[in-house]
Amino acid sequence: MKNFVDFIQFSYKNFVRKIFFAFDSEAIHEFMLDNGEFVGKVTPLKFIFNYKDKSLNQEIAGIKFASPIGLSAGFDYKAKLPNALPLLGFGFGSLGTITNKAYEGNPLPRLGRLVKTKSLMVNKGFKNEGIDKILKKVKNQKFSIPIGLSIGKTNESKMNQKEGMVDIVSAFKKAEKSKTNFSYYELNISCPNLLGGVEFYSPKKLNDLLKAVIALKLKKPLFVKMPISKTNKEIDEMLKVITKFKVGAVIFGNLQKDRSDKSFVKSELAKFPIGNFSGIPTQKRSNELIHFAYKKYGKKIKIIGCGGVFNANDAYKKIKLGASLIQLITGLVFEGPFLPAKINFDLKNLLEKDGYKSLQDAVGSFNK
Numbered sequence: 001m002k003n004f005v006d007f008i009q010f011s012y013k014n015f016v017r018k019i020f021f022a023f024d025s026e027a028i029h030e031f032m033l034d035n036g037e038f039v040g041k042v043t044p045l046k047f048i049f050n051y052k053d054k055s056l057n058q059e060i061a062g063i064k065f066a067s068p069i070g071l072s073a074g075f076d077y078k079a080k081l082p083n084a085l086p087l088l089g090f091g092f093g094s095l096g097t098i099t100n101k102a103y104e105g106n107p108l109p110r111l112g113r114l115v116k117t118k119s120l121m122v123n124k125g126f127k128n129e130g131i132d133k134i135l136k137k138v139k140n141q142k143f144s145i146p147i148g149l150s151i152g153k154t155n156e157s158k159m160n161q162k163e164g165m166v167d168i169v170s171a172f173k174k175a176e177k178s179k180t181n182f183s184y185y186e187l188n189i190s191c192p193n194l195l196g197g198v199e200f201y202s203p204k205k206l207n208d209l210l211k212a213v214i215a216l217k218l219k220k221p222l223f224v225k226m227p228i229s230k231t232n233k234e235i236d237e238m239l240k241v242i243t244k245f246k247v248g249a250v251i252f253g254n255l256q257k258d259r260s261d262k263s264f265v266k267s268e269l270a271k272f273p274i275g276n277f278s279g280i281p282t283q284k285r286s287n288e289l290i291h292f293a294y295k296k297y298g299k300k301i302k303i304i305g306c307g308g309v310f311n312a313n314d315a316y317k318k319i320k321l322g323a324s325l326i327q328l329i330t331g332l333v334f335e336g337p338f339l340p341a342k343i344n345f346d347l348k349n350l351l352e353k354d355g356y357k358s359l360q361d362a363v364g365s366f367n368k
Ligand SMILES: Cc1cc2nc3c(=O)[nH]c(=O)nc-3n(C[C@H](O)[C@H](O)[C@H](O)COP(=O)(O)O)c2cc1C
Pocket: 072, 073, 074, 075, 077, 096, 097, 111, 120, 122, 124, 126, 150, 188, 191, 225, 253, 254, 255, 277, 278, 279, 280, 282, 306, 307, 308, 309, 327, 328, 329, 330, 331
């Protein structure tokens, strides 16, 4: 099986990727969603890559995860892939980000590739069909791995702070009332591409939002998706607020806004005057914040590492810094669809090599 995964990865990187990268990024994204949905329905393929090893098993926020590798929010914003994800080795995945009202997306270009930097330019601004349509689509669907729903604020410039909060709470209310089988929610407070001035970074505003969401007495654990383009002091203030509430995990983190990050190949960056960035430019800051949060709040809250994971070593580094779970998107685009399966294999070997019987034993080991 490992050889087969290696072969597919080799073919992807040397042939398929070359073809994909010759086309518009958003067109390829849509193609992947449509085909992924079809593949997810083909029963004989199921479980081929549903790799299981007990060293990778974990229970986080009351949810059982057979693999720590998840699809990060943003790729499956049409809720088409829940059945395809386990075929690629994913242990969980987040749909969305979905908002209370639909949004057709920011003006083009919304997506671009920085091939040398190993990054994607993202300027979608929560392009999505709206929560009513998405909930209807997944109603009564059974998922074979934990699937979560990422919720954010509708992208409208006219909304003031209070209306923005009401908008998010309304979406949560609808999700709670629906007959859907989500395992967790993600509260996305960190999209850098939104219109208007509503934000939930300052402690008071974050406190108000969390108070309102927690008051709904959600039936599923809540994870909070954090920004990375903030100082340690700002993040510390946010974490102080978050850890007062019943929040299952924080995710570090979202896209890179800081264009001065040293990982950018400058000539590529110049092609994209707008937008924010995934992949390698998020990696260092995501790792710093995982480390920072684990040292100070690791006993109070679980951490999900996200940003620039392209192989098992990248994932393992985040785990050793303090992450219990990993999310990714850009690695999939650059390394191929079976990256999660490959990471599962290699991660098991890395744990074994370091003498860990279970992934949980390695979490935060860098700090010990
Ligand atoms: C095409 C694309 C769309 C994204 N949309 C969202 C989104 O809707 N919600 C969200 O929380 N993050 C979104 N993100 C950010 C990712 O979830 C992730 O935090 C970031 O890309 C870093 O991970 P990566 O380097 O593995 O891609 C998006 C990223 C990409 C590449």
